[in-house]
Amino acid sequence: MPNPKTPTWWVIIREPNPASMEIVTVEPAPADPAAAVRRCAELFAAQQRACVVTATDEEAASDAAMSAWRMELVTDPKRLAAATAHNAAHPRISLSQEEIMHETDMMCVNLVNRLDVTMDAARSALDTTLHRVHIESHDPRVANAGLTPADYLTIALRTPRFAAMHSAGALRDDGREADARLSWEAYLEREMTNATGAHQAVPATAPLGDPQIIHQAGRNVGLSDEYTDALIPHLVLRLARGYPFRGPDLRDLTLTDVLAMVTVEDLGDLLWLAAVEMGARPDEAATELDRILPKRS
Structure with a gap:
């Protein structure tokens, strides 16, 4: 139970698209129900909403609201599907650390649902895959292409190769070695087919x-x-x-x-x-x- 002395905050947020959230401001909770109703009407008109959290200060309230929003996103199938579709339709050269966390959370949830692996296996494989991409991002050839390591990571996250490494790794970490091998071989076959088509x-x-x-x-x-x-x-x-x-x-x-x-x-x-x-x-x-x-x- 929250400490009665811990203040309640309204963290005002806006969602410019299905895959992102921005914190507009953090303010103390309205003093009475009538004030709360008026504030809700103002937020609705501004296409914003409030996350109500109990926290020691504004910074802690912001962190709590961000964590709650991310959890809602990855546990609601409709919202997750909408966010995934948005990211696929609007690729970007570089993402912030917070946006990368959003995207990788969605990847893990999608993997759990699609391959029936544990969340621990999905996250372990994600860490391994990200580590490999991090090493690749500092290769001099990346700089030769005019990309920063952050650019490389953002692009890599949305490639079939990253998805294939993540999938195969999650299956392996879940103890399904044969499925992991078949998953990787299927990716290689798809890549060869696509490359051959482009060459033709x-x-x-x-x-x-x-x-x-x-x-x-x-x-x-x-x-x-x-x-x-x-x-x-x-x-x-x-x-x-x-x-x-x-x-x-x-x-x-x-x-x-x-x-x-x-x-x-x-x-x-x-x-x-x-x-x-x-x-x-x-x-x-x-x-x-x-x-x-x-x-x-």
Whole structure:
């Protein structure tokens, strides 16, 4: 039971969209029922509402209201669905820490409902996935693309790869190793299918759309035509996986558009890189990629 001496506050909030909340002000609770009715009418007219909380001070009241709003969001299926749909339709380059917490809370609840894993497994897998993305966000290639680590994290949160890592990790942490493996393999198959479709749509006037140019680029780096054909799907998949993290000047381009921008020189470099990777020499592959990237910065 709250301490009778602890004040009651009205935390006035507005919800600009289904996925976010802003605190407008924190004020003491109205002194009497009539004042409360008048204040509620004012808030309704301003498209705002009050969260009533008991707290020691205004800052504690704000924190309590924010926590209560987040809990309401992730436990109400209709609100959660509306927020998820809004985020998908309105992607942003960078999110605040509070917005990231909102979004990851929704991810965990969705995972629990969809895969029937425990919340502990969903949160454990989320921590692991976020840690991996955090490490990736400080790779020099991220800066080369004109992105900050915060930008990279925001974009990564909404990629199929993040969702796949989170799902597979939650299944694994829930003790369902076979399901985790099948989930990851299904993601890889979807990625290859999507990348192949984008490649098939590349116009024949582009190097990646012309088999003769592709074969010649392979010969230039010492590859047979047959081996070049075998490497192309892996090359395209590599570019597809980097596509979500393209620089701001390329944000309006489709994956097919990006593939069509690959030059003959790039094609030779990327084929050699793919050959090195397929030859199980990851250190040499990383060195080669670093050599190629400065030319595109």
